[in-house]
Amino acid sequence: MGGRIPTRGSRRGQRARGQRARGQRAGGGGQRARGAEGPGAEVAGPAPRGTGAGRARRSRGGGTQEGLGGGELGVEEPATAAVARAMSARNLGTELDLSWISKIQVNQPAVLRRAEQIQARRMVKKEWQAAWLLKAVTFIDLTTLSGDDTSSNVQRLCYKAKYPIREDLLKALNVHDKGLTTAAVCVYPARVCDAVKALKAAGSTIPVASVATGFPAGQTHLKTRLEEIRLAVEDGATEIDVVINRTLVLTGQWEALYDEIRQFRKACGEAHLKTILATGELGSLTNVYKASMIAMMAGSDFIKTSTGKETVNATFPVAIVMLRAIRDFFWKTGNKIGFKPAGGIRSAKDSLAWLSLIKEELGDEWLTPELFRIGASTLLSDIERQIYHHVTGRYAAYHDLPMS
């Protein structure tokens, strides 16, 4: 079985890439395709599959596939392609190979130096800055993860996701026809229904991501963690951000970690799996590398730095280590895994540094929403503020820009 998986994966991957080339991304280029099919198609899909099933002809594959064993083998082509509209081809994972992590040693001081350099070495200004910032918007997983979230603020968030930058500003920059939206909205499991509903009402195919598996600490029973994933998927989440069990990393139980993530992946079914490593709690950069590699071997579609709830969040040194792991995994398997920094990314300037980091460490191919996301809540308003300044030459007042 292990031998067949990569073959299927690569075939599927090609198809998915082709699909991307034609249809572009979910929120962006996809809109044109959507327009062609008419708004009717938009609402016809069965609710449980959420946006991934937006197109009528693909609903066939949806609905039933999130069953336990269905993950790798039972998936029908069209359903895969449907998700591929939002994301890269699924990562089928590999057999656990501990030799990929046994020799690794990450030198922390050297990585810190690199992190310091990379932030100063690539600046972008003027039109380049504006274009990069707009691009950064399309990478944002617009997030609200608060105890006081209700359907009203989730609804507002979804609206902001659909219209992240004021239309007149986009017109001034001549990018108003690019269908600029954020990459996804990200909420707690209990708010998934609200988000799906709100987005549907807004006529948008932006995917809804849900955190799961006892977010943020992950200190609940495996059974409930798996159930949480299934419920979120049932509610229409097409991307699941799971947290790993840090205990397994800190005690070096790599097989157990692999098995757990493997089960998360099965529970996700067709939904994409983003694995949060909670790097602030892993103890060392070497552990970060190892956890990244295990998560990718186990079939994560994305690896994500942090929950945003740890004391240390997305930092450059951690990102460098994770990106190197992603590159190594790509060199070993040919699979491109996505990267999502989250937590503490608040300023437009930060987002530019993150973009250049991806460009430097992995290359332009990774600069697409299928392979790069930024988990953030307040970043978007700062970017909009900068765009406002770029277009008008003035600094925006608080009331000039709509809140999210």
Add this chain to the structure above:
Amino acid sequence: MAATHAQRSTREIFTTLEYGPVPESHACALAWLDTQDRHLGHYVNGKWLKPEHRNSVPCRDPITGENLASCPQAQAEDVAAAVEAARTAWENWSGLPGASRAQYLTRLAKMIQKHQRLLWTLESLVTGRAVREVRDRDIPLAQQLLQWHAVQAYTQEETLAGWEPMGVIGLILSPTFSFLEMMWRICPALAVGCTVVVLVPPGSPTPLLLAQLAGELGSFPGILNVINGPASLGPILASQPGVQKVTFCGAVEEGRVLRRTLAGQGAELGLALGAESLLVLTEAADVDSAVEGVVDAAWSDRSAGGLRLLIQESVWDETMRRLQERMARLRGGRGLDGAVDMGARGAAAHDLAQRYVREAQSQGAQVPWPVVVASPFRTAKEALAVANGTPRGGSASVWSERLGQALELGYGLRVGTVWINAHGLRHPEVPTGGCKESGSSWHGGPDGLYEYLRPSGTPARLPSLSENLNYDTFGLAVPLTLPSGPEIGPSPAAPYGLFIGGRFQAPGARSSRCIQDSKGNLQAYVAEGGAKDIRGAVEAAHQAAPGWVSQPPGARASLLWALASALERRESAFTSALERHGVELKTAKVEVELSARRLRAWGARAQAQGHLLQVAELRGPVLRLREPLGVLAIVCPDEWPLLAFASLLAAALAHGNAVVLVPSGVCPIPALEVCQDMATLLPAGLVNVVTGDRDHLTRCLALHQDVQALWYFGSAQGSQFVEWASAGNLKPVWVNRGRPRAWDQEAQGAGPELGLRAARTKALWLPMGD
């Protein structure tokens, strides 16, 4: 129109996500050049000096070729004017309390801070180096240098008691060295009370600007003078009266030529040659981080020279793949662009790179462009052998996550600086220098200060140039030994042999020379050593050296103490040997007693060498190690035949050197007597004593490429020859220029100067973190 263009651009960039230009305005630099009417002069005595009728060299933008300004080339009289200004300033400056100099240096640091934009744009504009590198690294470091050295000046009276400033210092910079290299050297010189004349290649206005900033502080014009001119003016600068030391930064061959030219001149010579570096990448390395180290070392506008890369065979492919991947992302371009890794450089840098590549290719190494020479190794031991098997000894980095292996390599590399898992870190507090052909001058840290100090009371250096000294024939012929009159009384003891490899041996020449006592009577026969004997002695010393180095200081100390006891036990024998040479009994007794004391004192000092530095930006320590020079040749003075011998020997051995000594010519017997004790006490070959014609032996030692350092106490001519001949392997030499030393005085006979010269420093950087 412009607006629509911009909009279209944003749209395009949104798709391509390319980098754009981030130009840094250089209006500031041009405006400064305009204040000089685009005609730069020299900056001497706090004023611009713009003499008429000089050949001008254009200062060009290395990318556009645009002529930015013209620089007049200095002539001898300009050099003389600069030195005269520095000498006048020195009288005042050197007499100031350290606190006042500290205040001045602090003010200069503030001045640099105020004008940093001008400095970085000007430097980037004329050199083509990436502006980011100058702005974020060089300028802050220049300020740190001034501040750190201000602190040193402040505490000078206390911490550097017994030392005094040398005088006027000449500094010669070749084109590939940036203004920062100048700062590294003028800061300690100014701090300790010297004044400086800097000779920069024409077309480098940044040092001139710095001199102007210093001059505009007003209080002390003339302490920093900068003149433009070719390096060929070096000898003229060195021969100006009052110049006590010349520091040269440039290529190895230029350094060699200068060393020969300045033999016997008044000024001492400090050399900092080449800028090549070495990177050893083991299989236990974090390869990605090591690749970043390669980038730092070779393609970051930090290093002027090339990089030698040694990669363990088992990770060769992986490293090459990562290196190529990383290289593909490097951006070159105009230095004034804020988003490039490397600025396009001038022709000089290109020529240097070409030369380095040719050299490497001739040695059969692979050369990925630009200027990284990579070769594989199998084991750490082999890496060490390969790395040490070159004449270069500048800096190196070791990449290994195994602490034991990293330290083994770090200690074993014969270079001035070793970084573990990092490359190119620098800090004012950490001494930087080299060994072998990289020159043995230091900058930064305590070692940098001693470069411009001499023990208090040392007379100023004057030229002792002997015009008619023929280097080709000096000491070439071995004088013939003929019977010298009748042997009176009972035949003297059997002739002494040469003490080589732990035992007395017959000389290769199979002839002996007779030693007469103070009354002219024959006292003894000693062996007439020659070139072959020197070769044997050096070989024996090399064999003994590794064992002695690995002895802990405690073990070295106990052997020196044992030797001292042996000396004391045979006090009467030594006293009578000295008496036969006309030394009074009382003095002879003092000499023997003092000799034993010196051996004990250096033994005790061997325990406390090297120390730990804590550097601000680095978590983890920097070790300042004091390592032996290797095989040290010592030509002892004629006077104080036992005391001088014992003092020099003790200092050398305590610091871990293996030694080849030439004892006093008139009275070699006490030294040979000590050899009898050493034969039983010390490891064979550690100390070798060769008697014979001093000029001839000096010639053999000075020209020997495998002698790592040479101390010469003899004639002025001999000193000059030693300086000239040391250009061969650029060994550090210490000569007395025909002046006697007061060996019985503590300062001259056992002062810190000996300790300083008997070992070389190595800085070992140990960043920590997990």
